[in-house]
Each structure stands twice: as C-alpha cells, then as structure tokens.
Amino acid sequence: MPTDTSNRPTVREAFLRLMRDLGIDTVFGNPGSTELPMFRDFPKDFRYVLGLQESVVVGMADGYAQATRNASMVNLHSAAGVGHAMGNIFTAFRNQTPMIVTAGQQARSILPFDPFLSASQATELPRPYVKWAIEPARAEDVPLALLRAYQIAMQAPCGPVFISIPADDWDRHTDWVPVRQVSHTVSPDPAMLAQLVQALDRSQRPAFVVGAGVDRDDAVNAVVALAERHQAAVYTAPMSARCGFPEKHRLFSGFLPAMRERIVEALAGHDLVVVLGAPAFSYHVEGQGPHVPVGTDLWQVVDDPQVAAWTPAGTGILSSVHLAVAALLAAPAPTTPRTTPEPRRQAPQAEPSMPMSVAFVLQTLDAARGPDDVVVEEAPGSRGVMQACLPMRGSDSFYTMASGGLGHGMPAAIGVALGRQKLGLPGRVIALIGDGSSLYAIQALFTASKLKLPISFIILNNQRYAALQDFAPVFGYAPGDKPEGTDLEGLDFVALAKGHGLPGQRVDRPEVLRHALESALTHPGPCLIELVVA
Template sequence: MPSVRRVSHEFLERQGLTTVFGNPGSNELPFLAELPDSFRYVLGLHEGAVVGMADGFAQATGRAVLVNLHAASGSGNAMGALTNAVASRTPLVILAGQQLRSAVGLEANLANVDAPALMKPLVGWAAEPACAEDVPRALAQAVFEARLQQRPTYLSVPYDDWAADCEDNALAVLDRNVQRASLPSGEQGRRLVEDVTSARRPALVLGGDIDSAGLFHDAVRLAERLGGPVWAAPSLFRLPFPNRHPLFRGVLPAGIAPVSEAFEGHDLVLVLGAPVFRYHEHLPGPYLPRGTRLVQVTDDASAAARAPMGEALVADPGAVIDLLMKVLDAPAAAEAAYRPVPEPQTADGPAMHPEEVFAALRDTLPEDTAYVVESTSTNSSWWRQMDLRRPGSYYFPAAGGLGFGLPGSVGVAMAQPGRPTVGVIGDGSANYGITALWTAAQQQVPLTVVLLRNGTYGALRWFGDLLGVPDAPGLDIPGLDLTRVAEGYGVPSRQVNGAEELRAVLAERPDGPRLIQVDTALTTPS
C-alpha cells in the first residue's frame, strides 16, 4: 500500500501546488523526504518572510500556494505576515509539522499542543487529523477550503504520519475537484439592475478583490457606462482601477466621517469587491449622508455579514458586472482622456522628495511594471506621481502589517519573471522582511528594490500628530545602511544621490535582484 506521504505528494502535484515556500524544522523533514522532482522548494530564512513571499506569489499567479512551516514556534513567527494574507484573501495552504503522536500529549519539546487553536481566528480553517490515514483527506480539505474561502488554511501533521500506510479508500482523494459558482438569482439581479438604473447620481467603489479576480478592465468598462465617480475602497491592497482615469477620485480616506462626506450628493453607492469599510483613523460621523443608499456586492460572505450599514448581495462581482453591462447604455465612442501628472515636488537639502523618486520610476520603467509598495509615509506622493493602467500593478500589505514589502516583491517577481517588478520599501519596514533578500539572490529573481531612507518611522510621526502624541519615543532609526546589508545577502546594491543619477540607474536592466538606496525627505501619508 502507498504511504501517506506518497499519496499526499501526488495529490498536491495533481492540484498544481508544486512550488513550496518554507523554512523547515525537524518535524517537517519526513514530509519533505522523497519530494518529487516536479516540486520546487523555495527556502526563506524567517517564517514571516516565507509567508510574505508566498502571499505575493499567490496574488500574482491567482492560485493557491503551499507553505511549509515548523510547529508552534515557526508558525508563531509567521502570524504577523499571515494577517496580511488574511486581509488580502490569499489562498495559502499552510502545512506545519508536529511532534510524533505519542509525544504530543507529553508536551515534548517541539510539540504544538492544540495546534489548530494556535492559528485561529486568523485562518479560515485549521485542523490536525485524528489519525494518519486521514491525512490525505484533511490535506485535500485544506486546499479546497483555501480556494473556496479565499483565505489561508492550516494543517498540522504529526511527523510519524507521513510514513504510515494508506488504505485503498485514501486514493479516492486524488481525483477530487471542488468548484464554486455564485450568480445572483433572477429576482436578485432584477432588483440590483433597478437600483442602479434608477439612480440619479450613482457612485462606484471598487475593492482590491476586483484586481485579484482579474476584473480590472471590466470595472473600467462598467464605470464608463455608469458615468459617475469611482473611488477605491479604504485601506487599499490592490489597485482596481487606473489611477489617472478621469472618473477616478482616488482612494477613500480610512475614516467614517470623510467617507460619508465623499458620498454627499449621491443617491446610490455601489460597492464591488470590498468590505464596507476597512476604517483606520478614528474620525467619527454618520456612516452615510442622508438620502444615500449603499449596495455591496462581494463573494466574501463574512464581509457582507459584518458591514454596519447598507444592503449586501453575496455573489461573484464579475457576474454582476456582466449583468449590469447588458442593461446599461453604451457611452459615446470616445477614448477617456487620462489626467496629466503634476510636476514632482522637490525638497530642500540633499535628500530627494519622494515625488522625484516616483516620477523617475514612472518615466523610466515599462508601463506594465508591477509595484509592491511598503512606504506608508509617502502614500500621498505616490498617488500624485504614478500612472498605473494595468491589472496587477500595485500590491500593498493588506492588514498594514510591516514585513510584506520585501518578501511580497520577491514572490510577485518569481510568479511573473517576464514582467518588471519593483519593491518600493521604506527603511523602517525593510527590516521586518530583510531576509527575503537572501532568497532573491539565491533564486536570481529579476527584482529592483528602491529603498527610501528617511531615518524615521514617518507614518508614526504623522499618526502621533493625529492622536495628540508628538513626543512618543522610538520613532527615529538613524545609522541604517541597507546597501551593506543587501550586499551581505548577495544582492548588488548602491546608494543613489539625485534624480538624474536615479533615472540612469533605473534605465539599466540587470538579470537578477538589485537594491537602490535613496535618501528622501520626510513626508506624510496625506
């Protein structure tokens, strides 16, 4: 009879989960034994970086990805990065090792007591099989749950299970296929169409799920049919709409009052592919202006259930877009005139203004460049200067957890080596995922990291002013030279001074990773 390990490997191979991001411990080695040649194991030097790389890879490919972690300590190290994957609805399948079964109850060293509870409530599903024979079925459930829920799952497997024999019934899992479809009923569709077509001043709010689901261009066509303003939902992790399109009004501020103010004068707000809403700043007020209705369409049932206002339809946003396109009149045949980009601001002194950096990126790099951004204090400068018109152009830590940027950019670049990828990373956030540079060097990932060094946690300084805490300690980080750190990990690096030198360096096209460090003036997110 085949072993649990052999059946599990074959199942993962049939499901296409052959790229494994991991940092193994002793409990994981038995699973990795006899790994087929079709598998690729991508080693990360810290579990947070491992999950960040897998998150970026899964988002860029649109597929579930296998993550291999150690028991309690390794899984615990990954939980900060896991918050971003949960918020971006990334289907990660986390497979963790466990002590052998007879040692778990003894709480032997490296045992993960009550392993599923460790990862809850972050993951959508977590389990440890009751017996070795159930491991292949449980692994299949972990994969299917991740795909169906669009959320990470977690499976803990005692390491002596992998060598156990499977019963013949276990082979049935190899041919399984689970799919999901979610179309509005006839009555639901009729009501939605009536709501939209009868609105006098409709507004559209798009979430990151629109880009994740490949609906970027469809959303543009729908917006042009509606003819009203378009916002991106607050706390944006993917860009669902071209940011210089004449209908685009920007990213909604992450506060209750300013969101309500943005909707003034609109009788209907149609929200597609976003929670309602992921607020951040405590700016209280009414959820909606008087006379404004909100209708949310999402395939995330949890997001629909927890919204504090409005109506919700749990359905595939793509199907709803198709439905609305059939009933809305086509606009006059005219190409949208994209808004021009303003001249970048400059800074006093030797440091560059972030707008100068972003203008250089925009002017020098190809239009299809994918940007992974983790520099919160430069947010307003970013949106003033960038012109992003392609799907998959923008990635941001979905839960705001630092440490996604560098690993995420490695994962995105690995997923699409034919598309330029740039990580725009602040010097503060870089240190949370710095070990990803080693993986980039080992894999020879075609990645450019633009490291913005301002010597402080700029976003925290802005928040300190917002909260009335101007004297908080621990906000400055002087003395960092990330070029030397990157060189130590095997990534060629250089310090760049001035806009012209930056443009010249960006124009180079190296085959592998590189890091460009630029000193920038302190700016605020808004």
C-alpha cells in the same frame, strides 16, 4: 488481521500526487526537524523555496498565490515556527489569499509525554486567522485533509488554512485521493441584482468604489466597461491591497481615506454609490455622523458574508465580483442621460531638491519604469504620495498588505516574481519599501539573490518611521512632537544588500536619480537601490 499494504501508497506519495493534481508544485518553507520526513525523496519536478525566517516564507507564499490565483503551499516548523509566521498569516487572512499552511508535529507515539518541539493544541495557535485548522485523527487521513484544506482555501472568500502533521505520519500507508471539482465562486441573488440594475438606471450621478476583490476576481476590465457604460466616477476603497481600476483612466477620481467624515465629503453629490469587492468602509480612526452622504443610496457587492453582515448602511449583495459585474453588463443599457465626472486633479510636477522629495523620486520612477512592471509596496508613510505620483495600470499591477502589518512587502515581491515567472508574464517587480518596513523582513534578500529574480528593491530612506510620526497629531501630539522610538538613523542598506548577495547603490542627489533607477530597472537579476528622501 493485518492489512495488505503492497499496492497502497504512503501518506507522502498520496500527498505529493494530490499536490500535483491541484496544480501545486512549489513549497515555501523554513525547515525544522519535525518537517524532515515530508521531504525525503523530494520529487525532482517540485521546487522548495527556502526563506530564512518563517514570516518571510509566508509572505513569499502570499505573493505567489496572488500572482498565480491558486493556493500556495507553506511548510513551517511546529509551534515556534508557526508563531514566527503569525504576522504574515494574519496579513494573508486580510488579503484573502488562498494558502495551505502545513506545520510539523512530534511523532504521535510520544505526544502524550509533552515532548520537546511538540505543539500543544496545534490547531488553536493560528486561529482566528485561518479559515480551517486540523491535525488529522489518523495518519491515513492526511491526504484527505489536504484536499479539504485546498477547497476551503479556494472558496470565496479565499484565505489561509492550516494542517498539523505528526512526523511519523509520512511513511504510513493510505489510499490515493482523487480531486473533486468544487465551485469556488458565489453567484448573486437575481432579485437583488435586478434592484441594483434599477438603481443604476435611475441614478443621475453614480459612483463606484473598487477594492482588492475586483483584481482578485480578474474583473478589472469588466468594471472599466461598467463604469464607462454608466459614466460613473470611480474611487479606490480605503486600504485597498490591489489595483481595481486603471488610475490614469478619465473616470478615476482618486482614493478614499480611512476616515468617515472625509469619505462622506469625497462622495458628496453622488446619489448612488456601488462598492465592489471591498468593505464599505474600512476606518482607521473614530468618526461621527453618517457613513455616506445623506440621501445617497449605498450598495455593496462582496464575497465575504462577514463583511456584508457588519456593513453599517445600505444594501448588500453576496457575490463574486466578476459574476455580479457580468450580470450588470448583461442588463439593458441605462436610459438616464449623464454628464462625465470632473477629471481627477493631477499632482504638480515635483522639483529636484536636497534632500529629494518622495514626490520627485516617485515621479521619476514612474517615468523610468516599463509598461509591464509590477509594484509591490510597503511604504505606508509614503503611500499618499505614491497614490498621487505613481499611478497603477490596472489588473495585476499592484500589491500591498491589507492588514497594516509590516514585513509582508519584501517577501511578497519574491512570490509575485516567482508567480509571474511561472505564468510566463513579462515585466519586472518593483519592491517599493520604506526603510523601517524593510527591517521586518530583510532576510528576503537572500532568497531573491539565490533565485536570481528580476526584482528591484527600492528603499525609501527617510531615517524614521514616517507613518507613526505623521499620524501622531491624530492622537494628541503637538505639531513637531515625535513619538518615542520612531527615528532610524545610521542604517546602511547597501551593506545589508551586499551581505545577502545583492548589488546595491545609495542615491542622495537628484541629478543622478533617473540614471540610477534605469540601471536598477534593467539589471539582469535582483538589486537594491537606497534613495535618501526628505
């Protein structure tokens, strides 16, 4: 007997209503033919943000989700489009960004014939860098898949999920799907937390190591209070993708390098190290010896059970950072008297030169930026200088990629700007990008121009892949011996900006730098400034 569909919604109607109920009204996409049915009669209160390449689309959605702290919605083309996007899907996975990635699929009726633009084994393509992937068995199950995908994406540890949707599913009839309340946090084990309280109380010289999880859980201010209570030195974990502690605070002691021996050296003298919201520790090169100084007690608070499982030493507490820190603050104040840690040594004032040094450029930028401005960075060759010369203020002030994959920063800046705009937050987004990095996602300038977003794209042009040249000696290169393919000469970033609809300026003299930066940071819409540096 046929089913009466007169009072039942289509898959499209149920899907869009559920998006509304989940607080998702923006779709980031680069459309293809198999996605067109999703957007027929697209609601006027929804926004479609066009990116010119699929990896750019995912990067924008990553920044938007991080800024709004809600899952973002991405729509990609089947197979090839997902393949193009995989670099930034990998970054979203490492960033622990909640993101729902949908991709079109050919119509179910012709899938047995391996049709053009179909995705064979569609759910396998984005793995292992999505938390969950599905192509629903029936068209009627697509809205239910969306609800499950949202809950999984938002559950700690957050991350991207994937839904493959055949093109003929959208007009089928289904049922409305109500939103269910699900906890997305992890509570700490009370017994283990009590042991950590005792360890903190006994410690004479504690240290905290903070990672991106502190800011993701909106726990920066609570961690500041905890550090002040214990007079603990605070370090940023290696490769941290967000700011977990105000970098001008008297207790901030600097950034740990991604090298085992140097981490041990930096933490020497601390009898207790508590890692909050980060792996302990992320390494970039091989190392030898202990992972922490001999005799130092290591504790880790992290919401990812996989990270807790591979941590090579110490005691782990599986918990959302804000819940664990709140519980530690609720414990009795410590009784052990402590001295205030030595203040972090500040970088010397850089002098003007020709060509300009990165330190001079970033110290000038620090003086010119506003108190509410946000930095989205992808200049790995200049990151050490940035950490010394451009201190971040704390919560929601800094974003970069945790993966090491290039092509994230420029589109992420757009997503962060859109997210802050949605929340009504003040300030401008400063996209601090290396010349080499920018070329992985230069198409992002088109979207920034089209949406007239308050973003200043600052390109540090040193005419090379600096990170590779500077890192080459670690792999046996002689001093001054450059790896092949690492020079980038003759690029015109002002012309590239103009071609995408943005005003641009090239600065190569120190005496005009401050005025040029102030103009770029107060421009009413997006702009690009190319800084020629040593």
